[in-house]
Amino acid sequence: MNKILIKIAFLAIFGSVVGNPEIQVSSFKTIDKNLINKSLNENEARIQEAIFNNPGEIEKIKALSINSNPYSKTQAKVRVGELYNEGERVFIAKRAQKVKQELELLGIKVNHVPVISACFSGGGYRAMISTAGFFTGLEKTGLSKLLSYASALSGSTWTLAPWTCKNCSLSDFKTNLQKRVELGLGAIQNPVQLKQFTDALIDKLINLQPITPVDIYGGLLADKLLNNFDPDRHAVRLSQSAHFVMTGERLMPIYTSIICNEEVYHWMEHTPFETGCSYLKSYVPTWAFGRKFSKGISKDYAPEQSLGYLMGIWGSAFEIAVKDLIQSESDKIKQSSLFLYSILDHIDDTAV
Secondary structure (H helix, E strand, O other), rough: OOHHHHHHHHHHHHHHOOOOOOOOOOOOOOOHHHOOOOOOOOOHHHHHHHHOOOHHHHHHHHHHHHHHOOOOOOOOOOOOOOOOOOHHHHHHHHHHHHHHHHHHHOOOOOOOOOOEEEOOOHHHHHHHEEEEEEHHHHHHHHHHHHHHEEEEHOOOOOOOHHHHHHOOOHHHHHHHHHHOOOOOOOOOOOOHHHHHHHHHHHHHHOOOOOOOOHHHHHHHHHHHHHHOOOOOOOOOOOOHOOOOOOOOOOOEEEEEEEEOOOOOOOOEOOOOOOEEEEOOOOEEEEEHOOOOOEOOEEEOOOOOOHHHHHHHHHHOHHHHHHHHHHHHHHHHHHHHHHHHOOHHOOOOOOEE
């Protein structure tokens, strides 16, 4: 799976950059070729070299990136601690007022407004559809107005993110979802969308960020599930929904992923305001997630990761380590296959 997706990324980028007959090669002095990231793998290094050899097109992409990035001149800072950030504090105060009003309409009077949340698990399209169905039930009963938070993982984020970031009605979202759910993930056919997607990948490489299978996976998800954001389905940003959340009119979404480069997995949370985790007790603005930091300060001005890419992170079940998968199911495996259990200790910690 990984090799196939990497190959798709490689071909998609070269098809957009090297294969574009309209590229005009001219003097390009804003980036020094010596800055080419030598830590990239061979394919990515070749892609980045192609980028530096086609300066005219890169000038256009950089200009578009800067113009569409409201934080292109803003340094980000790491927030240390476990207290609420300013944006969430505003949300909590306003949402509490709304929830109290709804409770009173139900004949319930409280001195302290409870914080009611819903939690959704993963499972690809199945989880996406069931999450939409669950919210439909909550809306019909009026209970959705009592929720302050909804936490989602993997497929359930594919409902929560497009719906809340668009700030549309649940009915409108479901109408669009019903049309899209019949389609599986496939190649990006629309030339305009393909150009927008590959430009985003090139922008990451310009900022010395690696391209991984998650970029491609997220791009395919965005192409199928974020069509109601057109013409910018590959340029939607999670932080753009912060102002919707701060009104307190709707619940606040919390998307989840894991830090898997350690012996024990740790949960990461992604909200319209911040990305971080309680394990590290550190958080960065969501619009700065992906930047490099030193001593608590961002060292570059890379644009915010796209919502499609984040949906890829949240739903990257294909990145699970084989050994971890077998270990978690060891009891069942012992019962069904002594052979698999016997080779458990000989399996490398590599992704499927």
